[in-house]
Amino acid sequence: MAKKTPISLEGAVMTDAGLNYKGVIMEPVIEKCEGCERIVPFESSNYCPSYAKPSAKWAKGACNFATHTRNEAGKGGKAKVNPLKASKRAARGR
Ligand code: SF4
Numbered sequence: 001m002a003k004k005t006p007i008s009l010e011g012a013v014m015t016d017a018g019l020n021y022k023g024v025i026m027e028p029v030i031e032k033c034e035g036c037e038r039i040v041p042f043e044s045s046n047y048c049p050s051y052a053k054p055s056a057k058w059a060k061g062a063c064n065f066a067t068h069t070r071n072e073a074g075k076g077g078k079a080k081v082n083p084l085k086a087s088k089r090a091a092r093g094r
Pocket of ligand 1: 047054
């Protein structure tokens, strides 16, 4: 359960299928990831070294690895973020 140090996408290769990082195709981060410290820019997109598919991660609720929602999630114990509000908030903050 050691805390991972920030990962870079060193060695990642852009392929026709997407960004290939150690054999895994990485999908770019989604809007809800905005502000997360785990985001790693690679070429013209941003990627998440923690999750290959951020959209799938968020589809189940707030990403438990998100650094920008952790405080909210920590207060009530369980993350209870309205995804619509969260994305609106993210949009406004830019
Ligand atoms: S850790 Fe979660 S919120 Fe952060 S970039 Fe990855 S998928 Fe997005």
